[in-house]
Every structure is written in C-alpha cells, then in structure tokens.
Amino acid sequence: xxxxxxxxxxxxxxxxxxxxxxxxxxxxxxxxxxxxxxxxxxxxxxxxxxxxxxxxxxxxxxxxxxxxxxxxxxxxxxxxxxxxxxxxxxxxxxxxxxxxxxxxxxxxxxxxxxxxxxxxxxxxxxxxxxxxxxxxxxxxxxxxxxxxxxxxxxxxxxxxxxxxxxxxxxxxxxxxxxxxxxxxxxxxxxxxxxxxxxxxxxxxxxxxxxxxxxxxxxxxxxxxxxxxxxxxxxxxxxxxxxxxxxxxxxxxxxxxxxxxxxxxxxxxxxxxxxxxxxxxxxxxxxxxxxxxxxxxxxxxxxxxxxxxxxxxxxxxxxxxxxxxxxxxx
Numbered sequence: 001x002x003x004x005x006x007x008x009x010x011x012x013x014x015x016x017x018x019x020x021x022x023x024x025x026x027x028x029x030x031x032x033x034x035x036x037x038x039x040x041x042x043x044x045x046x047x048x049x050x051x052x053x054x055x056x057x058x059x060x061x062x063x064x065x066x067x068x069x070x071x072x073x074x075x076x077x078x079x080x081x082x083x084x085x086x087x088x089x090x091x092x093x094x095x096x097x098x099x100x101x102x103x104x105x106x107x108x109x110x111x112x113x114x115x116x117x118x119x120x121x122x123x124x125x126x127x128x129x130x131x132x133x134x135x136x137x138x139x140x141x142x143x144x145x146x147x148x149x150x151x152x153x154x155x156x157x158x159x160x161x162x163x164x165x166x167x168x169x170x171x172x173x174x175x176x177x178x179x180x181x182x183x184x185x186x187x188x189x190x191x192x193x194x195x196x197x198x199x200x201x202x203x204x205x206x207x208x209x210x211x212x213x214x215x216x217x218x219x220x221x222x223x224x225x226x227x228x229x230x231x232x233x234x235x236x237x238x239x240x241x242x243x244x245x246x247x248x249x250x251x252x253x254x255x256x257x258x259x260x261x262x263x264x265x266x267x268x269x270x271x272x273x274x275x276x277x278x279x280x281x282x283x284x285x286x287x288x289x290x291x292x293x294x295x296x297x298x299x300x301x302x303x304x305x306x307x308x309x310x311x312x313x314x315x316x317x318x319x320x321x322x323x324x325x326x327x328x329x
Contacts, residue, residue: 012026012028012030012052013030013032014026014032015033015034015035016033016035016037017034017036017037018036019038019039019043021043025046025047027050027051027052028052029050029052030052030054030055031054031055031057032050032053032056033057034056034058034059035059035060035061036059036061037061039061041064041065041066044063044070045070052075053073054078055078056076056078056079056080057080058080059080060082060083060084061084062084065090067092070091071094072093072096073095074095074096076095076097077099078098078100079095079098079101080100080101080103081102082102082103082106083104083105084106085107086103086107088108089103089108089111092114092116099121101122102123103123103124104123104127105125105126105127106126108124108128109127109130109131110129110130111131111133111134112133113133113134114136115135117138118138119139120139120140121139122136123141124144125143125144125145126145126146126147127147128147128148129144129149130148130150132149132153132154133153133154134154135157138160139160140163141162142163142165143164144166144169145166145168145169145189146168147168148170149166149170150170151171151175151176152175153176155182158182159181159182159183160184161182161184162185162208163185163186163187164182164187164188165189166193167189167190167191167192167193167213167215168192168193169192169193170194171190171195172193172194172196172199173198174195174200174203175202177203177206178202178203179205180205183206183207184208186208186211187212188203188209188211188213189213190212190214190215191213191214191215195214195218196217197219197224198219198224200214
C-alpha cells in the first residue's frame with residue numbers, strides 16, 4: 001500500500017487484460033479492472049478477497065461464476081459488469097453495501113425485487129429488460145435506456161430518486177411517475193418512447209423537476225404542451241430559484257397553477273435590489289418537436305417562423321430541439 005506525502009493513503013488502480021490461472025493479482029488494489037478474459041468462480045472469489053478492493057470493473061469477459069455462492073464482502077462499493085453476456089440478474093447478497101452498480105450491455109430480461117439499502121447509482125442500459133421491480137430506498141440515479149420496458153411501475157421502489165433515464169423503451173403512458181412516488185426527481189430523459197402528451201400531466205406534480213428530455217410526442221397538442229406542461233415547469237423554476245429579472249411570460253403562464261403573479265413581482269424587485277443575476281435552471285429538450293409540428297400542420301416553415309414558434313411555445317432560453325425540419329411545398 002502506498003502513501004501520499006501528506007500521509008494519506010494512495011488510491012491504487014490496476015488493469016488486467018487476459019486474466020489466466022498464472023496471473024498474480026495485485027494485493028494493494030483498490031480499483032481493479034479486468035477485461036477480455038474468462039473468469040472462473042475460484043478466480044472471482046480470489047478477486048473479492050483482495051484486502052483493499054473497493055471498485056471492481058469487469059468488461060468484455062466471460063464469467064463462469066455462481067454469484068449465490070460468493071463469499072460476503074463489506075468493503076466493495078462499486079461493481080461494474082459490462083458486456084459480459086449475463087442472462088440473469090446476479091445474486092448480489094455477497095455485497096450488501098454496494099453504492100454504485102453498472103450492468104450495461106448484457107442480456108438480462110428481468111429484475112425481480114432488487115433490494116440494496118445503500119445503492120446510490122444503478123445502470124442497466126442495453127439489456128433486454130421487460131420486468132423491473134426495485135426496492136432501493138437510497139437510490140439517486142437510475143439508467144435503464146435501451147431495453148424493452150413498457151411500464152414505469154418500478155419508480156414506486158425508488159423514493160429518493162433524482163435522475164432517471166428511460167430513453168429507448170416502449171413506455172406509452174406514465175402511470176406512476178409523480179410526486180407521490182418520486183418527490184425529489186429533478187432530471188428525466190424519456191426520448192424514443194411512444195409517449196402520449198397526457199402522460200406528462202402527472203410528471204408536472206414533481207416539484208423539483210428542472211430538466212426533461214422528450215422525443216416526438218404522440219397526439220401532440222400544442223396548447224396542452226404550452227400551458228399545462230411547459231408552462232408549469234417554467235413558472236415553477238422561477239418561483240423555486242428566484243430566477244427573475246429578464247423573463248416576461250405573464251400571458252403564457254396565466255393558467256398555471258403554481259404561478260403567483262404577486263410573488264413573481266416581489267421576487268423580481270428583490271432580485272433588482274440585491275443585483276441577483278437571474279438563472280435559467282429549467283432545460284426542456286424535445287427532439288424533433290418542430291419537425292413534428294410541421295408534419296402535423298403540413299405547412300412550410302422558415303428559420304424566422306421557427307424562432308417565432310419557439311417563442312410562442314416557450315419564451316425562454318430553454319433548448320426546444322431547433323433541428324432541421326422537412327420542408328413542404
């Protein structure tokens with residue numbers, strides 16, 4: 001074990017490619033990455049028994065491991081098993097104190113009642129998931145993109161969640177994603193799902209949601225988008241953050257439940273008094289929105305019209321996917 005000049009212990013990181021029976025494991029490793037290898041059960045046990053190991057990264061390997069028979073370890077904080085051909089979710093009871101878990105690019109089809117009390121970040125992108133049941137009370141970040149998930153029921157088991165990525169799935173309706181189940185969520189990415197516009201009405205109740213990434217919306221209704229969804233997000237952002245002083249949007253937000261005109265004017269005066277620089281905390285990215293509008297309306301649009309339309313939908317600095325659109329004759 002090495003030490004820094006100030007007496008603190010150094011972080012020893014090692015990488016092994018093509019692990020075999022004669023490979024000597026680094027006894028001082030805190031972070032160990034193994035790639036392009038076939039790892040037997042006995043070898044995996046020896047790896048877990050390394051006395052200082054806290055982060056284990058396994059990539060592009062073949063695992064001949066019986067996870068239910070692994071010895072219990074208390075110091076492992078990070079486990080990454082990426083692109084290793086896993087077909088079943090591993091039994092993680094050997095390491096109940098995991099904080100970071102990544103199982104990307106495997107072939108896992110379901111997660112049934114995953115329970116890890118201290119897990120903070122969990123990623124399972126690029127699998128074949130269609131069933132997800134979670135019991136993760138401390139989880140802050142969840143990434144489940146590129147799967148086959150059709151329901152958002154899993155959010156009922158992640159009450160502390162702040163960031164969720166469910167892009168590239170087959171969810172059509174948000175039925176559980178709301179303030180009652182995810183009161184602290186602030187970032188949501190749900191691109192490339194066949195979601196309907198009404199799905200987002202329940203999401204509006206999430207009071208801390210400040211960043212939302214959406215792809216083309218089913219049954220697009222611009223008035224609903226403008227007043228009931230984007231309007232609610234934008235007005236709330238200014239109220240919560242005091243981000244006032246440069247934005248005038250009384251008309252667009254007239255019917256928003258959380259917009260208080262008197263409070264807005266007070267915050268605006270206070271910001272001027274103390275020279276507070278206004279901020280734009282809310283990011284709304286709707287990929288292909290303008291292309292979709294044109295597709296629906298069947299009309300020609302130029303750059304100037306796109307800017308006007310953007311300002312009509314959301315007169316703020318948020319990015320609304322000003323992408324190329326199909327021109328109509």
